[in-house]
Amino acid sequence: MDDCLFCRIASGEVGADIIEERPTAIAFRDINPQAPVHVLIIPKEHIPQIKDLKPEHCEVLADIFSLMRDIGISEGIDMRGYRIVCNIGEEAGQEVEHLHFHMMGGRFMKWPPG
Numbered sequence: 001m002d003d004c005l006f007c008r009i010a011s012g013e014v015g016a017d018i019i020e021e022r023p024t025a026i027a028f029r030d031i032n033p034q035a036p037v038h039v040l041i042i043p044k045e046h047i048p049q050i051k052d053l054k055p056e057h058c059e060v061l062a063d064i065f066s067l068m069r070d071i072g073i074s075e076g077i078d079m080r081g082y083r084i085v086c087n088i089g090e091e092a093g094q095e096v097e098h099l100h101f102h103m104m105g106g107r108f109m110k111w112p113p114g
């Protein structure tokens with residue numbers, strides 16, 4: 001998708017602070033971090049949101065969760081705790097229409113979220 005920001009980050013056309021990669025997924029730091037650690041994990045393929053997932057996407061989902069596991073360790077937050085957020089659609093505040101998981105840590109989190 002030429003007009004999708006996260007597709008352009010995944011292809012390298014738009015720069016980002018990439019921290020890790022898997023065959024089908026990539027992780028980079030959020031440009032506007034809401035916590036000391038704020039990483040976005042995305043599929044390289046343009047999948048707009050969860051309703052667009054198909055059975056053949058199990059590998060990409062496995063890559064995404066494997067990345068999040070490893071980033072928890074490499075960022076030093078695996079033992080302290082962290083939050084994974086996936087905003088879906090307008091009411092949840094999804095701004096970028098390319099499936100992504102926020103991984104935030106390094107501070108105490110409130111519940112319920114705003």
Ligand code: 5GP
Nearest residue numbers: 016017028029030031032087093094095096
């Ligand atoms: P959403 O609101 O869609 O769940 O989250 C989109 C996230 O993408 C936001 O946290 C925002 O800060 C981040 N973001 C928007 N534009 C860019 C960008 O150009 N580079 C990076 N690294 N993050 C971005």
Ligand code: ZN
Nearest residue numbers: 004007046098
């Ligand atoms: Zn995209």
